[in-house]
């Protein structure tokens with residue numbers, strides 16, 4: 001377990017919002033915080049100037065952590081006040097074998113010792129849950145990056161690519177990763193938004209709208225999937241393959257070609273699937289996950305590179321409380337979301353605002369939105385709730401520091417009822433060769 005005792009820990013009461021300054025840290029909590037479950041990246045090929053982080057999928061194998069009683073969720077905490085940690089140690093001592101669900105969600109099973117190269121036990125980060133967000137956040141010197149999932153997930157790798165020396169903080173849901181940043185528990189969140197095979201990760205677009213974080217960077221992560229099982233298990237024994245739905249869809253044809261007679265089951269993250277197999281000693285089940293997950297959870301690699309396309313890549317965005325200042329000295333991308341409630345050809349007019357200025361669009365996505373009203377504020381600062389049928393997301397290749405982008409957006413604003421700039425950030429220009437890259 002890695003413990004940090006920050007010089008200026010904060011509690012929730014110390015965070016207030018001021019209109020001019022955004023989030024302000026007013027008061028230092030005396031409580032000493034301990035961050036456990038932190039993985040560190042010491043090497044990566046990343047463009048650190050892009051800033052960024054990754055979010056990781058949580059694992060709800062039938063049950064989530066949300067709503068747990070305090071004594072229960074303490075065992076799943078990634079960030080705890082020191083008194084919580086000592087209580088947790090008691091809990092861990094008294095809990096013998098845990099059932100699969102709590103083991104995966106709360107990691108209480110001490111039997112599951114990750115296998116590292118020296119074969120010695122190594123503590124693994126535990127995912128944050130909603131309930132963990134109440135203890136006081138802390139400030140350390142390293143950038144803390146929240147991601148959804150458990151160690152070994154691709155989102156963790158994306159966090160390391162975006163911020164090579166970051167402390168990666170696992171969260172059990174995307175929502176928790178957002179809240180970790182909003183509550184100053186983390187500095188960034190990393191969120192997968194699109195895969196070259198599976199397409200958009202729609203839920204994350206909805207989350208971008210619901211939260212007030214800013215996109216401050218992007219990373220493209222080559223995703224190299226492996227089929228993992230317990231040591232000694234042969235492919236013929238398998239009746240089930242479990243993984244994140246995106247990973248299952250990215251390997252669909254290869255699994256079929258392999259002739260496996262298996263059912264496919266979706267779980268919340270790839271590495272969580274590997275961990276689940278290890279914790280529950282499942283000899284009939286394989287996981288689709290990274291080679292790093294195999295190493296962490298003591299699984300063997302039955303097949304390597306099982307993604308349907310060797311150029312399989314997932315795009316992640318990094319989120320922060322404050323936007324970065326857009327520049328013009330390197331290629332930037334800008335992401336917006338808008339909605340309109342009346343008028344014809346609005347979409348056509350919006351697109352032409354970019355076309356006339358030679359601004360390339362890299363993405364357009366529409367999301368049904370009827371059930372969640374958006375609060376619109378008029379010039380007199382009066383807010384009204386409004387329902388829009390669809391939200392439209394656009395990414396375009398220009399920086400908000402460029403007049404052509406500003407003019408295009410001014411025009412878009414005329415045609416639309418709601419417009420929000422999600423972020424203007426450096427493009428990930430990393431040249432990538434599928435045959436030579438392996439980021440997992």
Ligand SMILES: O=C(O)C(=O)C[C@]1(C(=O)O)C=C[C@@H](O)C=C1
Nearest residue numbers: 153154155192244246269270314
């Ligand atoms: O499950 C993981 O390991 C993740 O990081 C999530 C995720 C995703 O949401 O798309 C990230 C990259 C891969 O495309 C597969 C899964």
